[in-house]
Amino acid sequence: MVKAKSDPRMGAILSDRAHDCVKSDILLGALEPGEKLQLEAISERYGIGTAPMREALNRLSSEGWVERRSQRGFFVSPLSFAELEELVKTRIWLETLSLRESIAHGDQDWEDAAILSYHRLARTERVLDTGGGAMRFNPDWETRHHDFHLALLSACGSQLMLGFCVQMMERSIRYRNLSVKFNMLRRGDALAEHEAILNASLDRNADEAVTLLAAHYRLTLDGLRERLFPDASEG
Known part of the structure; x- marks a missing residue:
């Protein structure tokens, strides 16, 4: 059986959707400052797979909305x-x-x-x-x-x-x-x-x-x- 190839465009779409959902909830305060963003839990929350969610969290980290802490994972950036x-x-x-x-x-x-x-x-x-x-x-x-x-x-x-x-x-x-x-x-x-x-x-x-x-x-x-x-x- 030939395994179907995944569509990279769909991965990008899902990553963008994950990025927008998490960022929106950070802005609204639904995700609170300092809250841990456990990958499996947050993927389930938005109904988006862990791979595009991880990509979205890395992007949000580079934008300053999320912090990536060594050996501890992702957290909502604190207020300052x-x-x-x-x-x-x-x-x-x-x-x-x-x-x-x-x-x-x-x-x-x-x-x-x-x-x-x-x-x-x-x-x-x-x-x-x-x-x-x-x-x-x-x-x-x-x-x-x-x-x-x-x-x-x-x-x-x-x-x-x-x-x-x-x-x-x-x-x-x-x-x-x-x-x-x-x-x-x-x-x-x-x-x-x-x-x-x-x-x-x-x-x-x-x-x-x-x-x-x-x-x-x-x-x-x-x-x-x-x-x-x-x-x-x-x-």
Whole structure:
């Protein structure tokens, strides 16, 4: 009997699916910081074989979402206040420059897209009440929030800059989601802050818009420091 050859394309598809599933659950907080990712168990969880799952975990390790520890296997990367602080600082650098450029060059389509994205965000609840005082993160809000900030930056004229901004946005998501998961959300959806940033941008007041954007991120950092890293120094 001739043994059928495996299709390498299917292996790549399964590996990509495993990568996306694990990464999504890390971002949502379903896989918690420091959690061990036992290969057989996680393969069963997602219904994907161990070979493509191992390939996905190696890829996630190279991207920083997972740690591979010698002789111990794979673990979800831990939270780090130093990383969060660096993320916020870098986002401010990148996004204030991008927002200035968007305000300078954005046309009517840019304004319309920014307004539409804000209204969609405003109509979406940040968290959902699951009963008994427990809260559940609403993934639709995260999508709307991402779309709003990206819409403001979209006329900056540099796809490379936008790509860097998206990477920083993505790495910030896990910290926000975990603050919701542990029922420690206090700033709500910060809708008034988003509206103020939008209005300053539409008024073409770049100095005010970037000041508000930077303050928005610093407030987020302060809140997450208080909730997730109470022992972190503010110096």
